[in-house]
Amino acid sequence: MSYDYAASKLSTARRMLMLPHPHGEADSISHAFHEISLGLKDIDRSALDDSARSWAATLDELMNTDGLSDPESVGLWAVKAETLDVGQLLDLATAVDELQHWFRTRSE
Template sequence: MKFSYQAEKLSVARRNLMLPHPTGEAASIAAAFHECHNAFHNIDREGLDDNSRQWVEKIEGLMGTNGLQDPNGVGTWHIKAEQLSVDEKRELSSAVNELAHWFDRAFWQDV
């Protein structure tokens, strides 16, 4: 069952990035960040190919919250999501989609 957890989490992240955003765009992106974080936690990166590693690194870079302050308690991922440019949102969506497909294929090839 290699990558089944990652396939499921990235699928949920992808759904969070789809329109409409019932709780607002920033909240949806923050929820996608959470699912990606769960997918990447303790993942064996040696089992990834170059493309999937690059997508993981792209997503992690876009999720980065170093230096952010959260004085209102909304969450640093929410704050980060509000700060993303249109191009960064496009990059995030594309990387999550590609990576979700990659993990799904890897899972079904292993079954």
């Protein structure tokens, strides 16, 4: 998997996190989670520097759905998105932005 693909997917995720959220913030965040997962799924984490590994770990933690249930069948990432507080939303936006930039500068 190339860094260019990862940068593209994280760029899409970043756009999804921007206003407005036509179907609600949780929907936008869950779609961003999907793009993030596609961008990071084949990335060798050991090839990343400490900063990039930290941002990827932040995203992994924020996207973790362990212990959640989805009784309304909206999707676990939508359920997770509803649980994020303001600090976590800031961490999400920062990690997506920084990691996208990191991948972009290494794919040129």
